[in-house]
Each structure stands twice: as structure tokens, then as C-alpha cells.
Amino acid sequence: xxxxxxxxxxxxxxxxxxxxxxxxxLRGGMGGAEERETLDAIFRIAHSIKAGAAAFGLPLxxxxxxxxxxxxxxxxxxxxxxxxxxxxxxxxxxxxxxAQVDAARSGIGGNAGSVHAMIxxxxxxxxxxxxxxxxxxxxxxxxxxxxxxxxxxxxxRPIAYSGGNxxxxxxxxxxxxxxxxxxxxxxQLPDIEQFDPTEPVLAWRIELETIHPEADIREIFxxxxxxxxxxxxxxxxxxxxxxxxxxxxxxxAEPPQRALxxxxxxxxxxxPVHEAAQGSGKGSIRVDLDRVxxxxxxxxxxxxxxxxxxxxxxxxxPRAQRRLAAVVKGLGxxxxxxxxxxxxxxxxxxKSIFAxxxxxxxxxxxxxxxxVEIATVGEMTEVDKTIIEELADPLTHMIRNALDxxxxxxxDRIAAGKxxxxxxxxxxxxxxxxxxxxxxDDGRGIDRARxxxxxxxxxxxxxxxxxxxxxxxxxxxxPGFSTSDTVTDVSGRGVGMDVVQRNIQRLGGRVTVxxxxxxxxxxxxxxxxxxAVLDGMLVRTGGELxxxxxxxxxxxxxxxxxxxxxxxxxxxxxxLRGDWLPLLRLGDLFNLPTARRAPSQGIVVRVETDTAGTIxxxxxxxxGQQQVVVKPFEQNFTHVRGIAATTILGNGRVxxxxxxxxxxxxxxxxxCDPRDTPCAAGRAAE
Amino acid sequence: xxxxxxxxxxxxxMRDMVRIALTGAxxxxxxxxxxxxxxxxxxxDPIDLIITDINMPNMDGLTFVRxxxxxxxxxxxxxxxxxxxxxxxxxxxxxxxxxxxxxxxxFTPEKLLDVVRRVCP
Numbered sequence: 075x076x077x078x079x080x081x082x083x084x085x086x087x088x089x090x091x092x093x094x095x096x097x098x099x100l101r102g103g104m105g106g107a108e109e110r111e112t113l114d115a116i117f118r119i120a121h122s123i124k125a126g127a128a129a130f131g132l133p134l135x136x137x138x139x140x141x142x143x144x145x146x147x148x149x150x151x152x153x154x155x156x157x158x159x160x161x162x163x164x165x166x167x168x169x170x171x172x173a174q175v176d177a178a179r180s181g182i183g184g185n186a187g188s189v190h191a192m193i194x195x196x197x198x199x200x201x202x203x204x205x206x207x208x209x210x211x212x213x214x215x216x217x218x219x220x221x222x223x224x225x226x227x228x229x230x231r232p233i234a235y236s237g238g239n240x241x242x243x244x245x246x247x248x249x250x251x252x253x254x255x256x257x258x259x260x261x262q263l264p265d266i267e268q269f270d271p272t273e274p275v276l277a278w279r280i281e282l283e284t285i286h287p288e289a290d291i292r293e294i295f296x297x298x299x300x301x302x303x304x305x306x307x308x309x310x311x312x313x314x315x316x317x318x319x320x321x322x323x324x325x326x327a328e329p330p331q332r333a334l335x336x337x338x339x340x341x342x343x344x345x346p347v348h349e350a351a352q353g354s355g356k357g358s359i360r361v362d363l364d365r366v367x368x369x370x371x372x373x374x375x376x377x378x379x380x381x382x383x384x385x386x387x388x389x390x391x392p393r394a395q396r397r398l399a400a401v402v403k404g405l406g407x408x409x410x411x412x413x414x415x416x417x418x419x420x421x422x423x424x425k426s427i428f429a430x431x432x433x434x435x436x437x438x439x440x441x442x443x444x445x446v447e448i449a450t451v452g453e454m455t456e457v458d459k460t461i462i463e464e465l466a467d468p469l470t471h472m473i474r475n476a477l478d479x480x481x482x483x484x485x486d487r488i489a490a491g492k493x494x495x496x497x498x499x500x501x502x503x504x505x506x507x508x509x510x511x512x513x514x515d516d517g518r519g520i521d522r523a524r525x526x527x528x529x530x531x532x533x534x535x536x537x538x539x540x541x542x543x544x545x546x547x548x549x550x551x552x553p554g555f556s557t558s559d560t561v562t563d564v565s566g567r568g569v570g571m572d573v574v575q576r577n578i579q580r581l582g583g584r585v586t587v588x589x590x591x592x593x594x595x596x597x598x599x600x601x602x603x604x605x606a607v608l609d610g611m612l613v614r615t616g617g618e619l620x621x622x623x624x625x626x627x628x629x630x631x632x633x634x635x636x637x638x639x640x641x642x643x644x645x646x647x648x649x650l651r652g653d654w655l656p657l658l659r660l661g662d663l664f665n666l667p668t669a670r671r672a673p674s675q676g677i678v679v680r681v682e683t684d685t686a687g688t689i690x691x692x693x694x695x696x697x698g699q700q701q702v703v704v705k706p707f708e709q710n711f712t713h714v715r716g717i718a719a720t721t722i723l724g725n726g727r728v729x730x731x732x733x734x735x736x737x738x739x740x741x742x743x744x745x746c747d748p749r750d751t752p753c754a755a756g757r758a759a760e
Numbered sequence: 761x762x763x764x765x766x767x768x769x770x771x772x773x774m775r776d777m778v779r780i781a782l783t784g785a786x787x788x789x790x791x792x793x794x795x796x797x798x799x800x801x802x803x804x805d806p807i808d809l810i811i812t813d814i815n816m817p818n819m820d821g822l823t824f825v826r827x828x829x830x831x832x833x834x835x836x837x838x839x840x841x842x843x844x845x846x847x848x849x850x851x852x853x854x855x856x857x858x859x860x861x862x863x864x865x866x867f868t869p870e871k872l873l874d875v876v877r878r879v880c881p
Contacts, residue, residue, distance in 0.1 A: 115817065122770065122774070126773045129777060247878045297879070300855070433806060
């Protein structure tokens with residue numbers, strides 16, 4: 075509780091600073107909607123402090139804010155006009171609040187006299203208006219059991235269903251007050267032909283023996299007062315001093331159809347308040363996310379400046395260069411450390427989203443009549459906060475998919491010789507500067523025949539084409555694709571895997587699917603750890619500069635002419651490190667006519683891709699390794715094929731960062747021209 | 761499996777109070793600082809009960825409640841509004857927006873738990 079108190083005081087200080095700023099901005103006289111908004115903000119501050127003060131037992135502070143709030147409420151609703159005098163008073167009341175907060179924080183009483191004077195002045199302002207209702211007191215005991223056992227007869231008949239009130243819960247709440255017998259009244263139940271499921275038809279007769287006063291009983295019905303006929307009457311002649319109720323309640327005239335007291339009651343509360351220990355660890359501070367983002371931006375600028383400095387250094391005469399180079403190197407080391415430290419602030423374990431999934435799986439499995447367990451692996455893997463937030467939806471979608479389409483009903487599983495309980499494995503790991511998240515199930519796998527048939531009927535695949543298994547699987551990512559004939563509320567929500575893929579791509583990630591009939595399906599998402607910086611290799615092709623993510627690069631070389639061959643059906647192949655690899659010419663990909671076409675004249679970079687394994691990428695020359703600050707495309711650009719993002723180099727030049735898997739997809743699409751044929755779309759999604 | 765409660769309040773202290781009171785009683789509490797953030801949290805996350813303040817920046821509590829009620833699958837989710845003005849006006853406004861009930865601030869953890877139990881199994 076002390077920790078909570080400390081947080082409250084910190085929050086008060088923040089509020090009061092903000093209060094002062096807002097009041098100062100009012101002084102200029104703004105008028106109109108802006109003034110109204112500012113007053114609203116100030117009102118919220120008073121409101122928040124008041125609520126906290128009351129909860130922490132600080133009556134003076136609560137009283138002061140209560141009266142301040144009353145004045146502010148009149149101001150913001152236009153019942154009171156803002157003038158210099160009033161503004162002065164508001165500023166002074168802010169000071170009084172600050173003094174009171176300080177006094178409360180240090181545990182010293184503070185000057186009660188000056189607070190009361192301020193309260194008087196504030197209530198004086200509101201004189202013309204009806205008096206400020208007194209502050210509801212927290213210390214007033216909520217319920218005073220009267221000590222007398224009374225019997226109550228209650229009739230409860232809901233007349234309208236409203237937002238979320240459940241009769242059963244109300245009856246349970248009543249049962250917590252004493253001994254209860256409830257009888258369900260079905261007399262209003264119409265014939266099945268006339269039954270309207272939107273109209274309530276049930277009523278309850280409840281007998282309750284309790285020592286609580288009538289107000290406590292009424293309180294339980296307070297949310298449904300306007301939506302139910304409620305009759306509460308005391309049954310005479312059973313009043314007596316509280317004692318263990320020895321004699322049983324009389325049996326109701328008709329046997330109860332259903333005694334709600336028999337419903338399993340929720341477990342009794344353990345200690346209702348776990349004090350402290352829940353808050354953040356020792357010595358932590360709350361920082362506005364905007365500030366962290368600003369810091370990340372600034373570090374980005376620092377890295378760009380450092381790159382510029384390194385470039386200038388290259389142009390100096392050798393002696394000066396040598397001296398400066400050592401300093402630049404040190405600067406690089408430090409800025410790298412600063413960057414790591416700043417990034418670490420934004421990193422969070424994926425546990426926060428993984429932890430939500432078991433419950434969803436359980437609920438869904440129950441609804442689908444399936445038996446499913448979820449296992450999570452690597453939940454402490456850390457990733458940037460932005461990415462975590464964006465992961466929840468795709469992950470939810472994939473798991474829904476696995477539950478709905480992947481895992482079979484228990485009977486089918488037993489027939490297939492599998493354990494009746496299906497398993498969904500959710501795993502996260504760091505790999506090569508990226509986070510890999512997998513959703514795997516041990517279900518029936520992708521029904522490729524069905525997918526293909528569906529794709530043909532949707533016109534996604536020409537009737538004569540015979541796509542490979544991988545190409546069929548990739549069709550799941552095609553826009554508008556769904557094998558479900560009926561829309562279920564589980565996975566047929568009108569959001570397909572294409573949306574998932576697009577969302578992941580927007581984050582610079584990729585989704586792939588692997589499936590084995592009868593054994594299960596696995597979805598793999600590969601995402602950058604952070605969206606802010608990237609280790610890259612700067613390359614030049616046809617006069618243009620590109621950045622290849624360093625994480626994808628294995629090595630680079632200039633092959634001998636003999637090591638390059640044209641292979642029918644496979645395009646150009648190049649022999650590198652004992653392997654024939656497909657060659658991708660960057661110049662061809664982006665239509666750069668001046669790019670070198672012969673691998674023996676350029677440089678072949680051996681890169682790893684998720685979708686095509688290791689390939690050779692032909693560029694004109696390598697310019698050097700560099701850390702670049704990722705600047706996402708502005709929102710008015712759509713997804714540009716082959717490009718992940720942009721960056722700004724040390725010399726101020728804008729340069730494109732390659733998305734290698736998309737480059738591969740793009741080249742395949744170009745190879746099976748005309749572009750954007752269904753075949754190309756299918757391959758592109760691989 | 762603990763019930764998931766979403767606590768929406770621009771004051772961290774209020775959220776903490778709700779969290780501590782309810783976590784101790786076996787609920788799992790998520791937090792959001794305003795209506796807009798809360799709407800984002802709701803997507804893809806099963807929520808059994810929402811507790812929201814009314815006065816908040818960006819999107820106030822009543823607007824938030826109306827948004828929640830217009831979402832498919834959230835018509836019957838219990839929503840409690842936190843109100844300091846214990847006036848019937850605010851309660852009626854909340855009811856009209858689709859709230860299930862209300863909790864009048866200041867409240868004790870016991871009181872909060874009491875009301876929560878009345879609307880959430």
C-alpha cells in the first residue's frame with residue numbers, strides 16, 4: 075500500500091505541474107473549443123486527485139479538490155465565466171494543493187487553516203449555485219449489520235435484458251447476505267410458438283434470512299431497478315436477535331424447480347488486497363512512451379551524424395585521417411552502446427501476449443467440442459514494444475485457424491491413431507537479429523486437394539496448372555481465400571491470412587506455412603527485433619544505392635566466368651562455395667539498364683532467404699557495412715515490392731532497404747509473366 | 761482460469777487500486793489509459809468485465825462504452841463505470857450508453873469486489 079501511496083504522490087506532482095501549465099495557457103485567453111478542452115483537462119486533474127485522496131484517507135486534500143472540482147465544473151459547463159480573478163484563484167488553489175500533497179507525502183499535517191480558507195473562497199465562487207453536495211465519505215461504514223435476523227420475501231422479475239446483468243449473479247450476491255431459498259417462477263413461460271428469446275420470461279421468488287438492513291438488499295438490485303419488477307417485503311414475526319439460524323426455512327408451498335443456492339458459488343475471496351509487491355520493481359520510474367520514442371529518434375540522428383563524420387574522415391589527408399579515425403571509432407562504439415541501451419527500454423518479453431492465448435484456446439476448444447492443450451516455449455524472448463502490440467492480432471488469428479481447421483475432433487484423432495487431445499505449440503526465439511514466432515499444431519494438416527479445388531473455383535489458379543505442394547499452401551495467403559463454406563465465428567471472420575500477411579509485412583516481417591498431411595501445420599512468423607535500426611551492407615547497382623540487411627548476408631565474391639551457367643527452367647545459376655545457387659540480378663529486378671549483367675564483372679553476394687534458401691545476388695559493387703536508421707515509407711505509399719523501408723545516409727542521400735524474400739518473389743513473378751497472374755500471386759506469397 | 765478484467769482510467773493510481781484489489785481476489789487485470797487504448801486492447805483479447813472511468817482524455821468513458829456495445833460479441837459483457845459524482849444523472853447516462861452498473865468513487869477494495877461479483881461470475 076505504501077508503494078501505491080508513493081505512486082499517488084508522484085502522480086499528483088505530475089498532475090499539478092500539468093495543471094499549472096494549463097492554467098498559464100488559459101491566461102493568454104483562448105476561448106472557444108480550445109478553452110473548453112483545457113478546462114476539461116484541468117477538471118480531470120482535480121477529479122483524479124480527489125479520487126486518489128479519498129481512497130488514501132487524505133480528507134483535507136479530498137475536500138479541497140472536491141470544491142475546486144465544483145468550480146471547474148461550473149466553468150466548463152459555462153455556468154461561470156473565466157476572468158483574471160478566478161484564474162488567480164485557480165492558480166492559488168493549485169499552490170495550496172501542491173503544499174497539501176507535500177505535507178501528506180512527508181506525513182506532516184500541513185496547514186489546515188489555509189486549506190479551509192481556500193475551500194471557503196472556492197465555495198464562495200459557487201455561491202449563486204446550489205450548494206456543493208458534501209463529499210461522500212469513505213470512512214463511513216458501508217454496512218452496519220443490524221444484529222437482528224430478519225426474513226425477507228423478494229420477487230424479482232426482469233422485464234428487459236440489459237447490458238450484461240445476469241439474474242443468477244444477483245441471486246448469488248443475495249445468497250452472500252444470508253440464508254436464501256429461491257424458487258423459479260415459470261408461469262410466464264409462453265408456448266414454444268410464441269416464445270421470443272429476446273424477451274425475459276422468468277421470475278424468481280426468493281426468501282432471504284439476513285441480518286443486513288434493507289438498504290443492502292436494495293443495493294444488490296440497484297443496477298436493474300429500471301429493468302425489473304422488484305418487490306422486497308419483510309416477513310413479519312421472524313425478527314430475532316442474531317444467532318446461528320437453527321430452525322430450517324419452511325419448505326416452499328411448491329417444490330422449487332431449481333434452488334439457486336445449490337449453484338456452485340464462486341470461491342471465497344482470499345485476502346482481498348495484496349499489498350504492494352504487485353507494482354514495478356525497485357527504483358523504477360514511469361516514463362511517457364513519447365519520450366522514449368524521441369530518444370530513439372535522437373539516437374537515430376546520432377548514428378546518421380556519426381556516419382557522416384566517418385565519411386568526412388575518409389576525405390582528409392592521411393595524417394589527419396589517422397588521428398581522427400581513432401576518435402571516430404570510439405564515438406562509434408559509444409553510440410552503439412547508447413543505442414543498445416535505448417532499445418532495451420522498449421524491449422518486452424513476448425510473455426505478455428503469449429499469456430493471453432491459453433485462455434482463448436480453452437474457450438474456443440470448448441465451443442468447438444475439441445480437446446486442445448497449448449504449450450508455450452521461449453516466452454521470455456524480448457522484442458520491441460511496437461512489435462509486441464502488433465503481434466496480438468496475427469497470433470490470435472493463427473491460433474483460431476489452427477483450432478478451427480487444424481485440430482480434429484477427438485473421435486477423428488483417435489481414429490487416426492493420435493492422442494485425443496490436440497496440442498498447439500507457441501514458440502518464440504531470437505535468430506539472426508530477428509524474432510521467430512511459430513504456431514504449430516498436430517492436427518490434420520492442410521487439405522491440399524480442397525485448397526486447390528477452392529482456388530480453381532475462385533479463379534486463383536488456371537484449370538490446367540499443376541502447382542507444387544508449397545504453391546498450394548501459399549494459396550492460403552491469397553486475398554479473399556477461404557475454404558470454409560460457411561462463415562463461422564471462429565475463423566471465418568472475413569479476415570483472411572492475407573490480412574495477417576499484410577500486417578506482418580508492414581512490420582518488415584514474413585509469414586510462411588509448412589504442413590504435412592495428417593501430422594500438422596506450422597505457421598512461422600519472422601520479424602525484426604526492432605523497427606528502428608538495422609545493420610546493413612551498402613551496395614551500388616546501376617548507379618543506385620541499396621542496403622542489404624546484414625543478417626541475411628553470408629559472404630560475397632566475384633565468380634569466374636566458368637562458374638556461371640544458364641540453366642533452362644532455372645535461369646542463371648552460379649557456383650559458389652561448392653554449390654550451384656540461383657542468381658538474382660538486382661539490376662534486372664529494378665530495371666536498371668546500366669547495371670552490370672555479367673557476374674564476373676560485378677559482385678555476387680551470397681544471401682540467405684526464408685523462402686528460397688541461399689541465393690546469389692548480383693550487384694555492381696559493395697560500398698561497406700553500415701548501421702542505418704530505418705525510416706518506414708510514409709503512409710501514402712503502399713507496399714513497394716522488394717523494398718522493406720528506406721534510410722538516410724551520412725551524406726543526406728535517401729536509400730532503399732531491400733526485402734530479400736520479396737525480391738525473390740518479385741523475380742519469380744517477373745519470370746512467369748504476365749505479372750500479377752494468379753500463379754505469380756501464389757508464388758509471391760510463398 | 762482467472763477472469764480477465766480491463767481497467768480503463770487515465771490515473772495510474774486508480775488503475776493500480778483496481779488491479780491490486782482484484783488481482784488479490786483471483787482476477788487478471790489489464791490496463792488502458794483512455795478509451796482509444798482500451799478499444800485496441802479489446803481486439804483479440806477475451807475480456808470478461810470492463811471497469812472504466814468517465815472523465816478521460818482522448819475518448820471519454822461513455823463514448824468508449826458505446827463503442828464497446830457496438831462491437832460484435834460485446835453486447836452482454838458487463839461494464840462498470842467509475843463515477844465520483846454519485847448523482848443519478850451520471851448513472852442514468854451510463855446506463856443509457858450501455859453500462860451494466862457503476863461504482864462510486866471513492867471505494868474500498870471490498871466494495872469494489874462486491875460490485876464486481878454482482879456482475880461477473
